[in-house]
Amino acid sequence: MSADNLRPNQPVTIYDVAAAAGVSYSTVSRVLNGFEFVKESTRVKVMDAAERLGYVANLQARGLAGGRSNIIGLLVPVLDNSYVSEVMMGIDEALARAGFNLMLFTTHRHAGKEQQYASTIASMTDGLILLVPLESPIYLNAIRERNYPHVLVDQTDESGASASVSGTNWHGAYEATQHLIMLGHRRIGVITGLLELSSARERLNGYRAALQDYAIPIDESLIVEGDYLQPRGYEAAQELLKLRERPSAIFAMNDLSALGAMDAIRESGLSIPEDISLVGFDDIPQAAITHPKLTTVRQPLVQMGRIAVRLLLEQLDHPGSPPGHETLATQLVIRASSQPPR
Template identity: 35%
Template sequence: MAGVSITTVSHVVNSTRAVAPETKFRVLDAIERTGYTGDAIARSLVTGGTRSLGVAISLVANPYFAELIQAIEHETTKSGYTLVLTDTHDEAATEQSAVRALRSRRVDGLILTPSPNGKVLPELKQLGIPMVLVDRLTVGQEFDQVGPENVHATSALVQHLADLGHRRIGMVSGMPGLATSSERVLGYRLGLGRSGLIWDESMVITGESAAEPAAIALGKLLDLDNPPTAVVAGNNVMLSGVLHEARRRRVRIGSDLAVVGYDDVEWADLLDPPVTTMAQPIAEIGRTAVRMLLLRIADPSRPPTTTRLQPVLMHRQSCGCP
């Protein structure tokens, strides 16, 4: 249709050599009229890559991940790659199936948010597949990984509450087994220590990283003989559960109970009072993950790196501040 050779079409499609503008126009016009698409798998047999990146992440675990995926997709497209997305449901068996499905698509590399008790990391390491871990990071330097700084950020929330005079500060913590959960509990304990407050195991109850269990957790804290006057919610989903339970009990946020949360949400400043949160740099985490993965693909032998990005305190009035 374009009146040119297959080689010229290849140069236009793959940008492997300059082609005269008029010739390029004829080829692109023929592509448009025929709806032609290349065969990425066939091309991978020749070039060794499909120009695609796989993402295995739990889409149901937290709305935060949707914003993360948006940033990853934007950076992937800007880099000339295609994104292939699978949902792990935060279950080990589903995660393994999702990762293997991505491998069958011959993706050039993987971005993964590990599920609790998952077993895919040793398998991927043994296969030498380029990979970056996001959000839930591992101890040591085995993998490239990027996520928020959790310990000092959570400590800052506790110290802020202590500076306001609170001496009984509780925490609704995340799902056991997640690195983010343990790091934020560690930050909570660090904040207590820095404020001269005593660690009390009964003041930390897991909200399982979900709204309903978080509501139950707050209820247990408020039913203690000596209940907290302030509470830290370990993520945005649990913050929602905490606020629902407080409303059900007619507990006034900011006066009867100070509440702060790790993770910012778009509705945080629409409530009365607006909720103080620690906002993760989600877009930058997503962009950094893609850039790290492309560096790993280009140089598989480079030493693994871990990047921690600092959250920002969104100071509002749910902590009791005027």
């Protein structure tokens, strides 16, 4: 559909559009930015010209000049992680709908340079979504200092200064544990996330609360600290299996750990769920393709991403307003990896 006019090489600028529409460049800018005091007839003229010339805004220039670059940044720790991918999907989708672009930053390889990295990010984006459990404090300092719009995903923010989205960690873990208890399990091993993370602590508390409510004594040797990654889940499960009094069920506090645990259990000659029940957390896509399919606590990951975007855009649109916080309900998804103990 691109028409007959022009220089395929040199991009069309607002000056070109202005000339074509017979108005000044600032008027074009105003039309393009939806400024209110523009006569309808000139608005139409400008839009037509822009359309006709195939004008596309140069976001770098826009950003430099102090307007919005319409780019938001996403800081993630790793990429080969379904949890991350799912949240990213939601973010991307919501961003696309709002007309924003996405710039992706990974934390690794920037150790010791977080401040500068944060500055770079801030110089290029209108806001930032942090999906970075561990390093987040360092980045947060740099970012809060500048009063830069941002949202935390899956992290509780003690100070309340940052907007955030997360799941009902405590409740999800409570339900998962309760599920195993109701099935008849009494020795329930647990593989946590890094306990520096609020989500990991909350889930662990949920686990403890459930045991207490059902008057099951808590055996600290059944609690093994993991890191939400598969290899550590594998090791942690091995530790649990080595206990003199082996657990009849394991609650891995995220699915990736559960995947690792699954390997370890199978490798030790035991079978799931006959010998050991296994429950995860997150409900990443893989949870449904393992054999047996994994019972888990679903977090609405995609939606978390969408909401993160909403919270961020709210900050951009209303600079003064207090940062929003959303907590989304988790849901126990019972599949084949859990059943009553023998």
